[in-house]
Amino acid sequence: MADFAANNRPFAxxxxxxxxxxxxxxxEAxxxxxxxxxxxxxPLARGLNTTFRVDGADGHRYVLRVQRPDGPGVARVRSEMAWLAALRRETDLVVPQPVPTRRRDLATVVADPAVPEPRTCVLCHWVEGRFVDERLSAPQLYAVGEFTARLHLHGxxxxxxxxxxVDDLTEFGRSQVDGFSPAVVDRAVARAGGDERVRAAVARARAVRAELGCGADVFGLVHGDLHQENYLFHRGRVRAIDFDDCGFGHYAYDLAVTISGLARLPQRExxxxxxxxxxxxxxxxxxETDPAVLDTFVELRRVQQRLR
Incomplete structure (x- = not known):
């Protein structure tokens, strides 16, 4: 009876x-x-999306990602996969290699009666390597810096x-023409319990964004979430995974995300x-390597994480 009840319980x-x-x-479908x-x-460790390791009878290994329902839509997921495919084709940077469907699509949408809404799914080849956190070294971060710069040149x-x-505030902010509009910031402050430091941080970020402008030398397609759970090392080379948050933004923001991930490490400086x-x-x-610019985007990243 318990199994029957579990199988019939609403997904939520x-x-x-x-x-x-x-x-x-x-x-499986x-x-x-x-x-x-x-x-x-x-099943792999569950984040916002749900991922599965796929061991193929052909000896190859893959990752299948089942997209969260409130994440990027299928068109944006296809764009993510298109960037990965271009990176694999046009550079020697190691990133996930998308596997097309039999119809040559880079994504597939699947429905199941036991799940409330259809889900976008993508399949990529497995990326070998190991994650490093507390023992991260300066040479490894130097390599991450090189990798990031080359990623930005392509982006x-x-x-x-x-x-x-990538730098909009909250889900509401992403739905607006201006992700830093007064209405967006007001909601963000309210969500932070009325903490006006959020408003001040956003104002500083707005000023820095305006000063930098949006030329191709400072702005383009970036990873958006390149912390130490999304870059790994194999035979001395850096590799990056999880481009689910990729989007357009200032390159300094991308660097600030990496810096923010180091905050709790004693060797962070x-x-x-x-x-x-x-x-x-x-x-x-x-x-984007100017300290004042980076510190402003590090502060913005902290605000974003607080509001998740």
Missing amino acids: ELDPSGRTRRLRRLA ALTAYDVPVARLT ARMNGLDRGR ELREALLDGYRSVRPGAA
């Missing part, structure tokens, strides 16, 4: 493991769209893709300088 009332079990069936012989499907050429801004040195080795004199 299920705990995370119960939702993953439902989404597993949807994932999504995989039928691909020419991949599946041997095993294993500067990708202006036609359908992706939003050394790592920050190594990151920027690596970045400047590819893009010397870049305005």
Whole structure:
């Protein structure tokens, strides 16, 4: 009786493991769209999206991502996959390689009666490597800086893709023409319990954005979430995953995200300088490495995380 009740419980009332079990069936249906012989499907650590490791009978390994219902729509997910495909085709940067469906689509939309809404799903080849956190070293962050600069050089050429801004405030902000409008900021302050420091931080970010402008030398398509859970190392090389938050923004914001991720590490200042040195080795004199600009975007990132 308990299993019957669980199987018939509304999706919203299920705990995370119960939702993953439902989404597993949807994932199995999504995989039928691909020419991949599946041997095993294993849930991975659940974030905003739900991901599964796919071990293929062909000896290859993949990651299937089931998109969250309130995330980017299918057109924007296809744009994310198009950037990844272009990066794999046009650079030697190691990022997830999208697997097209039998119909040559970079995404598939699947419905299941046990899940309230259709879900966008994508399949990518597995990226080998190891994550490093407390033991991050200056040479590793130098390499991350180089990688980020090269990513930005490519992102500067990708202006036609359908992706939003990475620095908007809250879900409401992303739905507005101006993600920093007075109405957006008022809602953000209210959500932060009336903390006016949010308004001040946004005002500083607005001023810096205006000063930088939106030329291709300072603004373009960026990763948007490049912290140490999204970059990894393999045989001395940096690799990046999870481009789900990619979008248009200032390159300084992308660097600020990486810097913010280092905040709790005792060697954070050394790592920050190594990151920027690596970045400047590819893009010397870049305005986004200015300390005042970076600190403003680090503060903005903290506000965004607080409001999630």
